[in-house]
Amino acid sequence: MCTPKELKSTGNFTMMIDGVLYPGVIKEKEVAQQQYQKAVSRGQTAGLVKASGRKTEKFSVSVNIAAASKVTFELTYEELLKRSFGKYEMFIKVNPKQLVNKFEIDVRIFEPQGISDLEAEGTFISNELLPVVKKSFSGKKGHVSFSPTIDQQRTCDNCTTSLLQGDFIIKYDVNRDSPSNFQMINGYFVHFFAPKNLTHLPKNVAFVIDVSGSMYGRKIAQTREALIKIVEDLKEPDHFNLILFESLVSTWKSSLVQATPENVNEAKQFIETITDKGTTNLHDGLLTGIEMLNRAHQNGTVSARSASLIIMLTDGRPDGNLERIYNTARNTIQGKYPLYNLGFGYDLDYGFLDKLAKENNGLARRIYEDSDSALQLQGFYDEVANPLLTEVTLQYPENAISDVTQNSFKHFYDGSEIVVAGRITDNDVNFITAEVNGHGAFEDLTFSEQADVEETAKALEDQKYIFGDYIERLWAYLTIQQLLEKRATTTGYEKSNLTAKKPWKCL
Known part of the structure; x- marks a missing residue:
């Protein structure tokens, strides 16, 4: 029988109610x-955990228990930290809503490459609380702790309200003597790739902006604010243009232009005049941006060694047939550059934006209607502002490796990281070699890395409390994530086939 290996630390939830242990089981959300609801209607003891959130996973627990019962919840959660701007970041949302007798954040970090720097801060940390934040690192280990007393938590002397409300943020990075790092144990490997000291590629950006009537007020003001800061950050070798869509489509220039100081200043003046009106003709707006990039490449007005991308911002549901938009984007982009979709607000078809982006080598991101929406827009742009490589491929020996996760990427950006995992099928293999190829600013680049299977696995044996079968779980996580992304862009038999796939081995 083919069943998944136990993935306890990926999502293990238990309830202890009056001394009775209730273990959790992972189900599809609709089934769960x-x-x-069926258990509640029968008066049975039951619990339901849901995850959501912006920068963090927010877990909410619904329970049905008898009055005066004593309940203890235990949730173990595991995630792959994303590297951006040269740091791994962990966000811990702090909001106990009351004074807590024993409040403690205790973070222990182990990195086989060694930790190069470690930061810890909180949006709610006052000068009085600063000494309570403890951090240290040495070699492969790091430690952060925060344990304020009840008096330190108070908003004022004798107050019963708590200061602890906001984000507690931990940032760190690892030593990087080479572009690659391998971790291997129990027949699985993970390959982290993050080269440094590479020259930035020029970039060509088509900004496709929704200025329909629903962008009225704060949204359009924040869009103008973010766009002005973004064009100010463009470098002179870059090319760009601004495409606005509502019922009609208008452009700042008829083609991409170089980001000279004169053009940047003119673009800022144009952005100041942007107003909202009309409906949401997303199809024609996106098509105009794609064709503008296509013409720039065909005419040779942009460098062959440059990174082209489309950044589209919209807050609504597009007019017209969605399939027409999918087909137009796919047929005109033809896999040449990524499409990044930013969904502004809550009343939008985010599933459509997500599928449209993933079909075209990009991703979608929600921009929340908060006071910092302009910073969110600029923050996303900053992530893709400094491309280092295009057409990146990672190759491994076919006779020793199988079931490799995504190993080709349109762009690699400064400060980020590529993560690939796979299964080691040859039990007698001594070395795993990875060859990474990509187009750089001046030439095509090749990076080769060889890892000793036995030595690499041995280096992790002493950290079983962290690793164990962690790499297998990471491989399963990436595989499932990528299957879900493919499933979201397919229909019919292919969708059913992807749903039926099981990225785990038979036990």
């Missing part, structure tokens, strides 16, 4: 909701 139905089973929970």
Whole structure:
């Protein structure tokens, strides 16, 4: 029988109610909701955990228990930290809503490459609380702790309200003597790739902006604010243009232009005049941006060694047939550059934006309607502002490796990281070699890395409390994530086939 290996630390939830242990089981959300409601209607003890959130995973627990019962929740959660701007970041949302007798954040970090720097800060940390934040690192280990007393938590002397409300943020990076790092144990490997000291590629950006009537007020003001800062950050070798869509489509220039100081200043003046009106003709707006990039490449007005991308911002549901938009984007981009979709606000078809982006080598991101929306827009742009490589491929020996996760990428950006995992099928293999190829600013680049299977696995044996079968779980996580992304862009038999796939081995 083919069953998944136990993935306890990926999502293990238990409830201890009056001394009785209730273990959690992972279900599809619709099935879980139905089973929970059915149990509640019968008066049975039940619990339901949901995850959501912006920068963090927010877990909410719904329970049905008898009055005066004592309940203890235990949730173990595991995630792959994303590297951006040269740091791994962990966000811990702090909001106990009351004074807590024993409040503690205790973070222990182990990195086989060694930790190069470690920061810890909180949006709610006052000068009085600063000494309570403890951090240290040496070699492969790091430690952060925060344990304020009840008096330190108070908003004022004798107050019962808590200062602890906001984000507690931990940032760190590792030593990088080479562009690559391998971790291997129990027949699985993970390959982290993050080269440094490479020259930035020029970039060509088509900004496709929704200025329909629903962008009225704060949204259009924040869009103008973010766009002005973004064009100010363009470098002179870059090329760009601004495409606005509502019922009609208008452009700042008829083609991409170089980001000279004169053009940047003129673009800022144009952005100041942007107003909202009309409906949401996303199809023609996106098509105009794509064709503008296509013409720039065909005419040779942009460098062959440059990174082209489309950044589209919209807050609504597009007019017209969605399939027409999918087909137009796919047929005109033809896989040449990524499309990044930023969904502004809550009343939008985010599933459409997500599928459209993934079909075209990009991703979608929600921009929340908060006071910092302009910073969110600029923050996303900063992530893709400094491309280092295009057409990146990572190759491994076919006779020793199988079931490799995504190993080709349109762009690699400064401060980020590529993560690839796979299974080691040859038990007698001594070395794993990875060859990474990509187009750089001046020439095509090749990076080769060889890792000793036995030595690499041995280096992790002493850290079983962290690793164990962690790499297998990471491989399963990446595989499932990528299957779900493919499933979201397919229909019919292919979708059913992807749903039926099981990225785990038979036990």
